[in-house]
Amino acid sequence: MIPQIHTDWRDIPGEARGATLALGNLDGVHLGHLAVLAGAHQARPDLPLGAITFEPHPREHFRPDDPPFRLTLLPAKAAILGAHGARHVIALRFGPELAAMPAEQFCEQVLHKALGARHLACGPDFAFGHRRGGDVHFLARYAEAHGIGLSVVPHLADAEGTISSTRIRRLLQDGYPERAAAMLGRDFAIVGPVTHGDARGRTIGFPTANIPLGRHLEPARGVYAVRATLPDGRVVQGVANLGRRPTLGGDPVSRLEAHLFDFEGDLYGQELSVALVHFIREERKFGSFDELKGQIVADAGEARRLLAVTGG
Structure with a gap:
């Protein structure tokens, strides 16, 4: 309804x-x-x-x-x-x-x-x-x-006390999306329009949908296994980085960059809902772009494994 x-x-x-x-x-x-x-x-x-x-x-x-x-x-x-x-x-x-x-x-x-x-x-x-x-x-x-x-x-x-928005915010900021989801009754999601990025991910086979956080709470910076709901209602699994990309020079504000598994299509300007299902690792600065690329491959594999294990 x-x-x-x-x-x-x-x-x-x-x-x-x-x-x-x-x-x-x-x-x-x-x-x-x-x-x-x-x-x-x-x-x-x-x-x-x-x-x-x-x-x-x-x-x-x-x-x-x-x-x-x-x-x-x-x-x-x-x-x-x-x-x-x-x-x-x-x-x-x-x-x-x-x-x-x-x-x-x-x-x-x-x-x-x-x-x-x-x-x-x-x-x-x-x-x-x-x-x-x-x-x-x-x-x-x-x-x-x-x-x-x-x-x-x-x-x-x-067992931890009264269910409240304050507790949920703290859990998300500390990197516990699963525990936040237990109190929400669903996964926490960031919803917003897909904006243009610098297309660096596309050059290494990991194109991303970039979503500004806007007025949303900023959860813990790092990499997440995610589930995205497309404008047509389809749900696609993926991996996302939430943060300021320190290896690529750093951004003034955090944003969410979601790579959707086995998906091809143009989402620019459309609204996407990206649910943070599992926290994989904290954001960190790598010594080179090649080192970052290797970690992205590993993160994607870990996201697929976590989502498969939990039915996410």
């Missing part, structure tokens, strides 16, 4: 009103977020299912100089929510107006009048409104007074 995305709370179409809604930033749409979405549906399966989130992420608004940290950008976030049953994604534009809106006004103007919410679901630490003035207790009082249902869904946890 591809959900409808609505960004203006003052212009919500009739079919998006009166829904049961999951609330939160939902960055990564990890298993804990999906539990909130499921809680919204289970409470009122008779109602359309949707989610309310914020774009840009409030942290991007309040701390614009922070390094990129996003696990999912809006199109990918909406696609994941849609795959789990959401018909509508209300991605509220987060700017000065929403940042300054008191919690009570947010409930009254956005949740009640604009969206006509019939049921809400959130985690126990959900906070909203100016200076995070509203919490689940505030929301419960408002919901009860206005005939709106509310489900507060407990945190999901594993």
Whole structure:
């Protein structure tokens, strides 16, 4: 299911009103977020299912100089929510107006009048409104007074603690994509348009699709076994380098260069989703281009082996 995305709370179409809604930033749409979405549906399966989130992420608004940290950008976030049953994604534009809106006004103007919410679901630490003035207790009082249902869904946890976007980011930055995937419920993927590179890989039989990280979190720099989803839906295995290519003089910013196994075709300008399945090695500077070429061959072989062993 591809959900409808609505960004203006003052212009919500009739079919998006009166829904049961999951609330939160939902960055990564990890298993804990999906539990909130499921809680919204289970409470009122008779109602359309949707989610309310914020774009840009409030942290991007309040701390614009922070390094990129996003696990999912809006199109990918909406696609994941849609795959789990959401018909509508209300991605509220987060700017000065929403940042300054008191919690009570947010409930009254956005949740009640604009969206006509019939049921809400959130985690126990959900906070909203100016200076995070509203919490689940505030929301419960408002919901009860206005005939709106509310489900507060407990945190999901594993042996290491609460499943959270913060933990997932740390695992990716430390080079553990498999452990991050266990909390996401899927492999972490970088999604973006394929851009032109310097074609060095093509000269040695390893052409690459180059994807800028953009607003995505930068995981550990190095080489990964990957699985790429093409624009036509086909899934192709491959090997990718994420980093700044120190052997080739170094780049000012990191990028993802994915070589897709047994694939021929022009992907320039098209959107590619590259899932990081296994971390193979850290990025390092080689003494010569020939030494780098030899390592690329070895990395490709290791990626094929890992993907075959794990069914990736």
